[in-house]
Amino acid sequence: MDLLSAQFLGYEPVHIEELIGKKGKNQGSMRDVELEKIKEYAAEDADITFQLKQVFVPLLKEKEVQPVFDNVENPLVRVLTDMEFEGVKIDVDFLKQYSKELETEAKRCEESVYAQAGVRFNLASPKQLGEVLFEKLQLDPKAKKTKTGQYATGEDVLLKLANQHKIVDDILGFRELTKLKSTYVDALPEMINPKTGRVHTSYAQAVAVTGRLSSNNPNLQNIPIRTARGREIRKAFVPREEGRVLLSADYSQIELRIVAAISGDPNMCEAFRQHKDIHTATASKVYNVPENEVTKEMRYKAKSVNFGIIYGQGAFGLADNLGISRTEAKEIIDNYKKEFPNIQRYMDEQVNFAKENGYVQTLAGRKRWLKDINSSNFTVRGYAERNAINSPIQGTAADMIKLAMIKIHNEMKTASWQSKMILQVHDELVFDAVPGEVDKLKELIIRCMTTAMPLPHEVPVEAEVGMGGNWLEAH
DNA sequence: TCTCTGCTCAC
């Protein structure tokens, strides 16, 4: 859904691009298909449900997904429409000020790079940067190239050169600062709808193949949080009015809980049932030490393995990721498989199921078709096999939060609350709340998120909620 | 002006 289609659900039409007098740069094809279809069927005065089925059924492939359509996607349309319509307030003054700071800092990094390189060039061009680093400065005689023959200058490549030349810090600094400035700090104020004074994202319901939502114009699902400078940007996401607060609720380790539950692995299920720190518990098993003797490094490595499992990562990837030898990586993975035997079995089962049936599915019955699963090409087949492992996990998490959103939205609507659900970021929901409703809202959110879709083997689902004067504080 | 590429942000 997007804001435009709101008019067919009884809202006044608000079209961001028209109001700003500027066309969106990246008009997703789904959005256009959706709009055309809706216009077409609206002209025939057809029922909205029917209209949307015309849109989604061909995309999600036939009737077998009907339960997912009827129980999840169709009810979710109204929820997303409301969220898009409500939008989120942005503190423009804060961003304007921050933009200047980023500009100054970026300039300093840039000048420092030119001074150290002994030439001036366009630092924002990976092509030019590669030539400077690997031809003029000769930082790595075995420098990797991209498929188009340029030198690769991605973050991972540069980090490996960091102890060789001080220039690397300034290059990475420049990259971080200009990324933040161009993608968020300068772009967001431009996206404010003059009528509402807020930014209204569009959620795409049928773009991500796993069943996740995606967000665009602007994308509010990739607002920085990892670095200190990036995190600042979240301070600009504020309640719509004086006196209101932002509330943020996160699922805790939802994908790992889903792995545990659908694989039925006894050790991992038990760790969750006992409310243990899952990465510490994993490290304890893998390294065969008591939990109180798990070191930071052991936990860090176990965490990496846990995430790798979700993606179908192998020893090579783990070694690369952790900067350890492939022998050590293989040892860790072998131990992991031994301690959590059902996880390996689950992965094999998913791949075999896909090979026989041509698809895999989530707990709610959402399917992902994998046409390459029996390919004779190793690379192509390997990719499909990792999809077979990952999709049910990522997709089940998507099913769960969507069901929670529907329940929360229904209850808020029925009781005519003034607080609004405004954002979804895969495992997080954000609310713009009035103070008088905060307590009951917190209760509602936690209750719905944790019970919307109970997991097998009594694996508990947990969610945390925070509150504050901006998105950063709410975390 | 459009499209592709490389890169980087999120979960």
Add this chain to the structure above:
DNA sequence: CAAGTGAGCAGAGAC
């Protein structure tokens, strides 16, 4: 060969 799902920016080059 080697880690899943997305969106958006600037550069580079085709037209």
